[in-house]
Amino acid sequence: MLSREEANALLNDWVKNDRLKLHMLQVAHLMKCWAKEKEQLDEQEQWKWELAGLLHDADWDQWPMIIVV
Secondary structure (H helix, E strand, O other): OOOOOHHHHHHHHOOOOOOHHHHHHHHHHHHHHHHOOOOOHHHHHHHHHHHHHHHEEEOOOOOOOOOOO
16 A cells, blocks of 8 residues: 555656646545545555555556547
């Protein structure tokens, strides 16, 4: 499990786009709130949800999703 410091270092190393970084921080916060309020998880489990939200688009700048219609 990554520590908060390790996760933030990855975020800052991988994501150069400030708007994308803000989006990822917002998703992380929402996921932590969901884990706490709706799932009633302890702090360690909340961190897992928050971490998933924090890094969910970490590779977007390098490999953006291409949608083919």
